[in-house]
């Protein structure tokens with residue numbers, strides 16, 4: 001009984017670790033059994049090689065973390081089914097290796113080690129015998145520790161990044177979150193936790209056997225993590241129930257029907273997997289209760305703290321330049337020889353008919369597309385070909401044409417994400433975990449900056465609301481606010497006014513002017529020419545991937561070529577591009 005309980009608690013540890021990748025990282029990882037094997041067989045081999053138990057567990061966890069980081073990097077670019085398939089294949093690969101090399105796995109009998117294990121501390125000259133009850137205490141403590149660690153991490157910088165990784169990876173990148181590295185790091189942690197769990201099970205049972213770490217186990221652990229979803233406390237408990245209930249139920253069914261237990265276990269797991277979406281609904285509904293309280297007294301909203309420029313940017317200095325930019329997607333040329341100058345303290349509108357290449361230009365300038373020719377300069381520095389993360393670090397951030405939401409993060413937390421992404425703090429998650437003093441200073445600075453941007457973008461009154469409760473125009477403003485929060489000097493805004501009514505566009509125009517007055521260089525892609533003429537200092541008109549005209553609103557409006565493009569409209573200032 002105690003052995004069984006301890007076994008399930010160790011598996012729960014593995015589920016909690018897996019939830020990091022599945023529920024927080026948004027990656028369907030189906031190879032947790034393989035990492036249990038690394039820990040389980042690793043500890044058996046390392047002990048045989050003469051390492052003390054604690055050292056063997058540690059080395060096993062480090063090995064698994066390295067393997068996890070590697071698999072994580074390899075799968076980080078994949079999504080959904082592709083991740084599930086490749087990690088499932090990895091689980092089979094490890095299982096096949098164990099099957100094929102009895103020297104590694106001990107054959108069908110497994111690797112036997114002396115049980116019960118004894119832990120000896122030479123410092124205190126104490127020897128502790130790991131009885132099944134001791135294992136229950138150890139495994140239970142590990143569960144609580146893992147839960148506490150995950151809960152603490154979720155409340156800190158890591159939690160913000162995880163929400164973005166899971167819900168909107170492209171947005172995360174645009175805010176400076178290194179998505180691939182973060183996914184790999186989550187994978188490594190998942191693997192390390194699994195290895196410790198696997199080592200615990202080997203020590204508990206006194207044997208590491210291939211049949212205990214089959215791909216079926218990976219599937220069961222995945223089901224458990226999936227059911228738990230993001231419900232931190234009772235989600236994993238539900239997961240544990242799945243793990244605990246399925247095997248005996250399968251055995252009972254097998255006995256009754258005269259089937260092999262493993263076959264019915266597989267069928268039941270498959271049934272559980274099908275049932276997961278049904279279970280997830282109530283779990284997520286419960287977990288999805290809006291957790292945030294208003295974090296600030298109301299007077300903060302009316303706070304009259306200076307909203308003026310933080311950077312003494314010399315107004316009208318050219319910040320971002322495109323020279324003869326050629327951009328293609330696949331074999332298709334989209335932009336040809338585009339020249340553009342975006343100046344500090346100015347709103348520069350980029351207009352043109354549908355499909356003329358405005359979004360493509362924004363993507364290229366943001367580092368999301370590598371130009372085929374030409375150069376991009378940030379002040380004097382050539383940044384052609386720098387990736388998105390590098391551009392965010394250098395102060396160039398873009399927003400998206402469609403509204404990209406982060407359902408679980410309040411506007412305030414979304415801005416914190418931007419602040420963190422724009423000025424990353426090394427090892428922020430680890431430092432937050434151990435409550436380092438310097439992190440407190442960073443947190444206070446990020447808090448101040450998030451509130452400054454909230455007020456700047458007129459969203460302070462919505463700071464702790466659920467994003468889904470924001471109006472369409474507030475959500476568009478929030479997109480701009482997130483980009484501003486990264487500390488960007490250059491804002492590349494893709495149709496921020498989409499879905500806004502007339503009065504809401506007035507608010508947006510006011511915000512854009514305020515940002516420009518603060519020294520920002522804004523490149524605004526927009527179809528609404530009334531808004532453009534109300535807010536822009538300069539306009540560039542694109543047509544079929546080429547610059548048709550560039551100049552003041554008046555000069556471009558009077559340009560015959562521009563008027564021709566806006567066919568049938570003799571007054572472009574009233575047209576929709």
Ligand SMILES: Nc1ncnc2c1ncn2[C@@H]1O[C@H](COP(=O)(O)OP(=O)(O)OP(=O)(O)O)[C@@H](O)[C@H]1O
Nearest residue numbers: 329332334352353354355356357358359360361401
């Ligand atoms: N991923 C892609 N693959 C192939 N062609 C693409 C891709 N993205 C855009 N294009 C093409 O590139 C051209 C320019 O598209 P882009 O979205 O930059 O134009 P736009 O001026 O922003 O248009 P809109 O005003 O409709 O947003 C279009 O002809 C479009 O079909």
